[in-house]
Amino acid sequence: MGIRKIIRKTVPYDIRFLLNPLRKHLLHKSFRIRAAYTKAWETTPVIDNMIFYEAYHGRSMTGNPFAIFTYLLEDPSFRDYQHIWAISDLSKIPNQYRNLKNVTFVSYHSQEYARYLATAKYLINDTSFPAYFQKRKDQIYTNTWHGTPLKTLGMDIKNRGVTDHKNIQRNFLFADFIVSPNKYTAEKLLKSHDVNSIYGGKILDTGYPRVDLMYKANKKELKRILAVPENKKIILYAPTWRGKLGKEEDQSKRIQKDVKKIQENIGSDYLVLVKSHYYATKFFKEQGLEHLCVPDRIDTNELLSVVDVLITDYSSIFFEFLPTKKPILFYAYDAEDYQRERGTYMEMDELPGPLCMSVNQVIDCIQDLDRVTNKYNDVYHSFLNTFCYHDNGQSTARLVDTIFHGKVSEDLFSVETNKTKILIYGGGFLNNGITSSLISLLNSIDYEKYDVTLIDHGTNTKKMKWNNMEKVNNNVHHIFRLGTWNASLIDMYRHTLFFYTGMQKLAPIKMYKREYERMVGNTNFDIGIDFGGYSPFWASIFAFGHFKRRSIYLHSDMEKELHKVVNNKYPHRRNLKVIFSLYTLFDKVLSVSKLTHEQNWKNLKTFITDYEKKMDYVINAIDYKKILNLKGDRSEFQYEFGEEIGPESALHRESTSDYPMPKATDYNFITIGRLSPEKDHHKLIESFSLVSANNSNVKLYIVGDGALKDHLIQHVKTKNLHDKVFFTGHLDNPYNLLDQCDCFVLSSNYEGQAIVLLEALVLGKPTISTDIPGPRSVIEDGYGLIVENSVSGLANGMSQCLNGNYVPNNRFDYEAYHNEALNMFYDKVCNIED
Known part of the structure; x- marks a missing residue:
């Protein structure tokens, strides 16, 4: 029998419940990092002249953050600024930056990393910060992303996990600026991550700073680093990665075979190099093929400056290669499978270069580049005009003027609507009447006036939950909770005791407010609705979250629910004691019928100050059109009535x-x-x-x-x-x-x-x-x-x-x-x- 099972059998539940925060603090590094981040977040002032950079989760010093960093490092007006770089492998710090006094390197996801992340005024990332990140009001977060999308993103990915996009979504909601190379990219990023119309920051449609690196790269030095003779032309093969995060596919042997065949058939004028995606690099290392790959320390856009022919598939790299006006070949041997598994935003045969389904077709194109260039000339220039209209080597300067100097830019715009924003917790979306009535309501709301977002846990894998969520009106946004509390040990003990006793005076109010902000980012919701009404976690979030008006629903005679027995247990007793104590913090405590309201008024008014004004009722909406339509078939629809109390119910x-x-x-x-x-x-x-x-x-x-x-x-x-x-x-x-x-x-x-x-x-x-x-x-x-x-x-x-x-x-x-x-x-x- 395992230790945990022995503890469960021998140590009373109440003791385990109360000792849980201390256990987490002692056993989990992530808890201690969050605690360090929270302490700095709460107690250390934001440092005005500090800039925090992160590229690809600390894997390298490359991309847009690197382009901004090198620009600022050379700008005399930023000589007094301190630059902080997050790096996952500190042994790979480029030598030219290692000993600079104004540049500090921190190990990715360390306590030092967490403290700098909490205190640097300027935050620059091309992907996403960890789940515990939440921007402070005095910080300025710029998310530069990392490419114009050809392959689908976020919710648009076929066969995706329902909540796979949730941390990127959360980062976007925190960002003051999302940098875009073109309007197309901004549209795809926001829509695919379900933040269009609720994103409260600004889109900076100014071009990518990293493309500037291609214009000012030292080509001679690059070829020296790459050990490529001056008289050799470079063919770069840059395939994207396959699979999903944590389930990447190993394509290293295939790539090795293809590269060898290409090299053998194109003569001595060219040298074929491979730029693998950073998620796929590990497979080359495991196979002993790392020598085939361009080192990660070399920035991709600098590399493109010396490339004569680009071979890629579904990667966004080709968009940034377009300004060179050199040939692009699309080698998509698995196009049919890729479209089925993930999908692309554009048809592959409409791209600015030939679509090759085999390595032999790639070789044929290389051997006849003049014909290929002439054939795709018009499409090539159309793509240039549509996607690269900012690429003139000045994108970084325009970004710095806007973000650091506060200059007005015609390239800056907002997508947030003026509609009233509603945030709702729906009760878990189990098979019950709460779900049924909420779906009916959401299918009936006036979306010309209201912008509605559902918030939920993102960890539930129950099929019924996702089946029910699919029935929600397509106008509704979804935000899913990722990670857990940013909290000190004292916060967690107060939280534990509050949830154990229901005594509101023990509640760690600042922790609940932080958690609300950690989940929703900078989005300002006008109305908060705990429609579920049975979860002390969500009741606490909505009770202390920032809203102009907040309501909680009572779907039954709650006094009787408090004393209900299921299989000799009281499933709601502890939770409802907590929730009852929070009722007074809501503007409206709403029963779902007049007579149920009268019962709840009688039993619960002592918990609520100003109960004459706050306690009321709103009858449930009913989607009669759907009911009438469904009576003739066996399509899926939710019907039962009840609350979320766990799997047993x-x-x-x-x-x-x-x-x-x-x-x-x-x-x-x-x-x-x-x-x-x-x-x-x-x-x-x-x-x-x-x-x-x-x-x-x-x-x-x-x-x-x-x-x-x-x-x-x-x-x-x-x-x-x-x-x-x-x-x-x-x-x-x-x-x-x-x-x-x-x-x-x-x-x-x-x-x-x-x-x-x-x-x-x-x-x-x-x-x-x-x-x-x-x-x-x-x-x-x-x-x-x-x-x-x-x-x-x-x-x-x-x-x-x-x-x-x-x-x-x-x-x-x-x-x-x-x-x-x-x-x-x-x-x-x-x-x-x-």
């Missing part, structure tokens, strides 16, 4: 058809909901047993999954109802089945609103509900039958419907209801003038 089953479809000769009852105690399916089965004893043609469909599934199946067997009661499991689209049934039944002991009732009413189904506040708010005006909350009450109601003795008095006007729900949302949640 979110058992998932894919849509199934291993149950008999309803027959017209039967009377078919249906219920939809999570199989948990408050839904009381046990009571419903007892009631159905009484009804079926006198009626042979009745059936009951129970749609949903949950903690009590096995218990309920056994209860049905005990009652000998296995041929009349059918458990369908989770159905992504229950409306086909619901539409075929004759009556919807809700047996709950308490509900917030019971959105499933609304869904049944949209389809015109007779409905029966126990007499509890939430459902009563929905059907008390003659839309359904309200019965005593008992076995006999439900049985009598089912018998009335079965025998034709009950007909609803009113037809549910779902359009009017939906409009009312939206108007309440706009008035009570979105009215920042109130």
